[in-house]
Amino acid sequence: MGTHAPDMQRAAEWLAARLRLCGPLVAELWPTQGHPAVYAEWLGAPGAPTILVYGHYDVQPPEPLDRWKTLPFAPTVIGERVYGRGVSDDKGPLLIAVQVADAYFAATGGLPVNVKFLFEGEEELGSVHLPALVAAQAGRLAADFVLSADGGMWSAEIPSLTVSARGLAALEFTVRGPAKDLHSGRHGGSLQNPLHAIAELVASLHTPDGRVAVDGFYDGVTERGSAERQATARLPFSDAGYLAQTGAPEVFGEAGYSTLERQWDRPTLELNGLWGGYTAEGSKTVLPAEAHAKLTCRLVAGQEPGRIPGLIEAHLSRHLPPGVTLDVRPGEHGARAYRIPEGHVGRRVAGEVLEQVYGVAPLEVGMGGSIPVLETFQQLLGLDTVFFSFAVGDEDIHAPNEFFRLPRIAQGHQAWARYWARLAEVGRATALQHG
Structure with a gap:
């Protein structure tokens, strides 16, 4: 898994040790074909709901290093922000959940619900080894639903509850001409x-007004x-x-729709990288x-991630200019679009708690990105996922x-503590319903 495998192992071991410090938590490292997962449980609330708290400890690479104003792996506090790679995605939000468990054990000796x-350690790689792990450990992972520390709110000023996420499909392709570089x-x-x-191929993938030009791409939408x-x-x-936030000169996209x-x-099709020839x-x-x-x-509802790469490959083959050959490699992972059911108890409790913490009902918003593990939990465990992260999309x-806003830590502590307590109340009052 690369040169940083020892660093990832140390990170997993640190996280397991931190969970054990909370008190009577059983914490384990679960090996995968890549980086290990960290699992812990406390099941001391008989008759109460059981939630599966999800997060990830891996991060994106820090490059380009010359753009950082602090060392990326030395968390640095400046004003009311802490800077560092992964502080928002997802180490800060993940640690909030752990700290709330720690506080509950210290104050009461237990948790209101089973957790x-x-x-x-592979979310940023598409959670490629997680499905096999979840399938193998399905019995241990049984719960009423997933409460995700990953995700994020739409705005720092206005509380929001993410209720949907787009799906994902990926591919790479190579165009070859002569057998070697030539003069x-x-x-x-x-x-x-x-x-x-x-x-020419890349330009053919969209119409001038921003619509994807691949035949069949919008089928089912x-x-x-x-x-x-x-x-x-x-x-x-x-x-x-x-535009002020992104620094772009103007918005652009599929005609007839707002930003x-x-x-x-x-649905979208984006070019993430384009290279070749001499670039030094x-x-x-x-x-x-x-x-x-x-x-x-x-991807959005109605699109199948396994079908989209084939449609794109067919388009590229049809539009391939003369004198070159084409090699297409589908991505290693994909995911369907996801939406939390309207009446889901976890969604309802999240809305109640956020209104208590912020004094105003949260906006229900979508997520432009994708979290492949949502489909894993749904297909292999039959569980819906409620987003409950206190990161913000502009961090x-x-x-x-x-960066991660320091006030969000205290807000997150209060919200997670209230969430578990409120869920226990709901669980006692009624039989917990799935979505």
């Missing part, structure tokens, strides 16, 4: 340049009703504020042998200078 923790003066104009060809669209339009969002609709409710300093006059691209698609997640 199982599952913290993985561009000697051979240019006589052979197809793979960089030119791949640029349904339009949202007018009431849903109006509810999204009423949210406190502006394109001007969004939030494009982010939450419409200075000039090297070559006609490159090959060029490469990486794509990911965010430079995956980018240099990632």
Whole structure:
């Protein structure tokens, strides 16, 4: 699993030890074919609901290092923010749940509900080994639903509850021309340049108005009703504020939809990487042998992640310029779109608790990103997932200078403690219903 495997092992061991410090928690390292998962449980509340708390301790690479104003792996407090890789995604939110368990044990000797923790080390790799682990440990992981420390709120000023997430499909492709790099003066104009060809291919994937041009891509996608669209339009969002946050000159996307609709409710196809030829300093006059691209698609309800790469491959094959060959490699993971059922008890309790903490009912919002483990929990355990993270979407997640707002720690402590207590009350009053 690469040069940082020992670091990941140490991180998992630290997390297991931290869980044991809470008190009577049984904490274990569960090996996978990659990085280990950390599991812990306390089942001392007979008759109370059982929740599976999910999070991940792995992080994205810190590069580019020269863009950081602090050391990425030395958490640094500046004002009311702590900076460092992973402080928002997902180490800070994950630790909040652990600290609340610690506080409950110290104050009362137990928890209001039965709690199982599952913290993985490969979420940023697409949770590639988690399905096999969950299948093997399905009995140990049985619960009423999943409460996720991963995710995040829409805004730091307005509480929000994420109720949906888009799915994911991915692929890479290579365009090959000559058997080796050639002199561009000697051979240019006589052979197809793979960089030119791949640029033409990439341009063919969208129409000028931003719609994906792949045949069959939108099959199964349904339009949202007018009431849903109006509810999204009423949210406190502006394109001007969004542009100020991102630094982009203007918004762009599929015609006929607002920015939030494009982010939450419409599928996308994005080019994530494009490279080939000579890219180092200075000039090297070559006609490159090959060029490469990486794509990911965010999917909505009605789209099957296993079908989308094949549609894209067929499109690329049909539009392949002359003089080159095409090699397509589907991504290792995918996920369907997800939505928490309207009447789910975990969703209802989350809304109640956030209103108690913030004094205003939370907005119900979507997530433009994808969390593949949602489908794993649903398919293998039959469990829905409730997002309950106190990270915020603007905290430079995956980018240099990632940060976590320190006041959110206290807010998260209060909310997680209230959540477990309220869920215990609901569980005593009525039989817990699944979605």
